[in-house]
Amino acid sequence: MMMTTRSSEQTTAAHDRLYRALRTRIMHGELAPGQALTLRGIGRDYDVSMTPAREALRRLVAEGALFLSSSGRVSTPELSNERIEELAALRALLEVELASRALPRAHMALIDRLQTINATIGEVVVNRDAVGYIRTNLEFHRTLYLRAQAPAMLAMAETVWLQLGPTMRALYGRLRRTDPPHYHKLIIAALKAGDEPGLRLAVRSDVTQGLRMLAG
Amino acid sequence: MMMTTRSSEQTTAAHDRLYRALRTRIMHGELAPGQALTLRGIGRDYDVSMTPAREALRRLVAEGALFLSSSGRVSTPELSNERIEELAALRALLEVELASRALPRAHMALIDRLQTINATIGEVVVNRDAVGYIRTNLEFHRTLYLRAQAPAMLAMAETVWLQLGPTMRALYGRLRRTDPPHYHKLIIAALKAGDEPGLRLAVRSDVTQGLRMLAG
DNA sequence: GGCGCGCAACTGTGATCACAACGCCCCCAT
DNA sequence: ATGGGGGCGTTGTGATCACAGTTGCGCGCC
Numbered sequence: 001m002m003m004t005t006r007s008s009e010q011t012t013a014a015h016d017r018l019y020r021a022l023r024t025r026i027m028h029g030e031l032a033p034g035q036a037l038t039l040r041g042i043g044r045d046y047d048v049s050m051t052p053a054r055e056a057l058r059r060l061v062a063e064g065a066l067f068l069s070s071s072g073r074v075s076t077p078e079l080s081n082e083r084i085e086e087l088a089a090l091r092a093l094l095e096v097e098l099a100s101r102a103l104p105r106a107h108m109a110l111i112d113r114l115q116t117i118n119a120t121i122g123e124v125v126v127n128r129d130a131v132g133y134i135r136t137n138l139e140f141h142r143t144l145y146l147r148a149q150a151p152a153m154l155a156m157a158e159t160v161w162l163q164l165g166p167t168m169r170a171l172y173g174r175l176r177r178t179d180p181p182h183y184h185k186l187i188i189a190a191l192k193a194g195d196e197p198g199l200r201l202a203v204r205s206d207v208t209q210g211l212r213m214l215a216g
Numbered sequence: 217m218m219m220t221t222r223s224s225e226q227t228t229a230a231h232d233r234l235y236r237a238l239r240t241r242i243m244h245g246e247l248a249p250g251q252a253l254t255l256r257g258i259g260r261d262y263d264v265s266m267t268p269a270r271e272a273l274r275r276l277v278a279e280g281a282l283f284l285s286s287s288g289r290v291s292t293p294e295l296s297n298e299r300i301e302e303l304a305a306l307r308a309l310l311e312v313e314l315a316s317r318a319l320p321r322a323h324m325a326l327i328d329r330l331q332t333i334n335a336t337i338g339e340v341v342v343n344r345d346a347v348g349y350i351r352t353n354l355e356f357h358r359t360l361y362l363r364a365q366a367p368a369m370l371a372m373a374e375t376v377w378l379q380l381g382p383t384m385r386a387l388y389g390r391l392r393r394t395d396p397p398h399y400h401k402l403i404i405a406a407l408k409a410g411d412e413p414g415l416r417l418a419v420r421s422d423v424t425q426g427l428r429m430l431a432g
Numbered sequence: 433g434g435c436g437c438g439c440a441a442c443t444g445t446g447a448t449c450a451c452a453a454c455g456c457c458c459c460c461a462t
Numbered sequence: 463a464t465g466g467g468g469g470c471g472t473t474g475t476g477a478t479c480a481c482a483g484t485t486g487c488g489c490g491c492c
Contacts, residue, residue, distance in 0.1 A: 013475070014475080014476070015476085038442085038443065038444085039444065040442085040443075040444095041443095049477045049478075050444085050476095050477085050478085051475075051477065051478090054271070054445090055270070055271070055274055058275060059275065059278045062275040063278055063279075064368075064371075071443085071444080071483075071484060071485090072443075072444045072445075072483090072484090073443070073444080073485095074444095083368065086367070086368045087368055089369070093309060093313055097305075097309055150302050150305075152299065152302045152303055152379075153302060153305070153306055155280075156306065156375075163368075229444090229445070229446090230445085231445085231446085254473065254474090255473075255474070256473075256474095264446080264447090265446060265447045265448075266446095266447085266448085266474090267446050267447065268445080268446065270474085287453075287454060287455085287473085287474080288453095288454090288473075288474045288475075289455095289474080434492090435490105435491090435492080436490095436491085436492095437488105437489090437490090437491095438487105438488100438489090439488095439489100440485105440486095440487090441484105441485090441486090442484085442485075443482100443483085443484075444481105444482090445480105445482085445483100446479105446481090448477100448478085448479085449476105449477085450475105450476095450477090451476090452474095453472105453473085453475100454471105454472085454473075454474095455470105455471090455472080455473090456471085456472090457468105457469095457470090457471100458467105458469095458470105459466105459467095459468090459469105460465105460466095460468105461464105461465095461467100462463105462464090462465090462466100
């Protein structure tokens with residue numbers, strides 16, 4: 001079995017380490033749509049055998065993060081426009097609810113953190129760093145939704161993010177964004193004001209904005 | 217490799233057959249909460265080795281259908297009341313949207329089929345057949361939601377059903393139900409009348425009703 | 433120069449094995 | 463009678479292998 005533990009770092013299983021690493025890369029848009037992944041290739045890259053590689057990949061397939069061809073090959077998905085629209089609608093549905101549940105618990109410390117993250121987005125965006133933009137944007141949303149105290153709902157929202165990861169990378173590539181998302185400011189303002197309808201609208205608008213440039 | 221194909225029945229992979237069989241059993245409430253499953257046990261039951269059994273189980277864990285203990289053991293989940301409430305809220309969120317999207321496409325043939333299924337629920341319920349009740353009830357909902365033409369959203373709703381499967385079995389056991397769900401009739405009536413607000417309310421009520429008896 | 437065709441390398445699948453860790457149960461001491 | 467400790471059986475993990483299907487590339491033919 002070889003036991004490739006380098007020193008005494010982690011007690012977590014190898015397939016779990018693999019899964020986490022790949023999941024993060026996909027969600028942050030490090031992989032382009034249609035990118036192929038092989039068991040032996042993953043195994044080589046992460047210095048494990050096919051077995052844990054297979055488990056990590058199949059788990060990501062189960063979550064919709066990867067596409068499984070009829071012959072068993074896995075790759076990042078190339079989503080149809082209809083699928084993208086549906087996933088955006090799901091994001092809106094779930095995230096509006098999460099934001100609404102977070103609102104009563106949103107104290108000033110949270111709003112400060114959101115403003116800090118939003119400032120980081122502004123820095124990242126001028127460097128044309130697609131991965132950094134996606135990562136920081138998701139961090140903004142997750143920070144807010146964590147306050148909702150609804151783990152199952154948040155997990156489901158993250159699954160949608162995961163499915164959209166490669167597509168968002170491609171989307172960002174053809175998009176000449178030059179300023180941080182406008183609706184984030186509206187979200188923060190609605191949080192400060194305790195304005196629930198305004199918050200719902202702002203979140204819905206922020207989530208659906210990216211879609212519009214693709215369909216249009 | 218032994219190739220256990222009995223005659224020439226299926227070309228589908230063994231782990232996929234396993235996955236489908238277990239998923240159906242869990243979703244229909246054939247397994248009680250806390251039921252333990254072992255790789256070698258599953259392999260013995262379905263006449264395969266540990267490898268496909270492991271894949272099927274890990275996939276179900278990824279979907280939240282099974283619980284993975286810290287030591288790697290898998291079992292059906294024993295949900296906390298908070299978790300149940302959250303999953304019910306998710307059902308309401310997703311299914312209200314699915315029903316709303318199905319409404320404009322709901323023709324008479326669909327309504328007839330829903331009424332037929334609803335009649336079947338009435339038959340099943342007098343036999344105190346928990347599995348049959350859950351299966352037919354889900355068939356009622358799925359038949360309606362299929363018209364929404366929103367596969368990703370439907371898949372997410374099914375994932376929630378899957379997570380609730382064992383709990384719904386336990387719920388049904390302690391519940392002395394004697395008649396078919398009242399709100400199904402309201403759903404059908406709202407569909408006939410093209411009444412969208414009424415439909416949303418009826419679906420939300422139907423989905424949340426089961427929860428109330430647990431919390432109460 | 434373009435178009436098939438066939439072969440070789442590659443990929444996923446499932447079986448099997450070695451190993452370590454966990455759990456359970458029985459036995460003994462108090 | 464009861465509580466704790468030790469040992470054995472069971473469980474998951476990861477590596478490896480044989481095999482079959484697929485891919486794709488290069489060679490030869492038209």
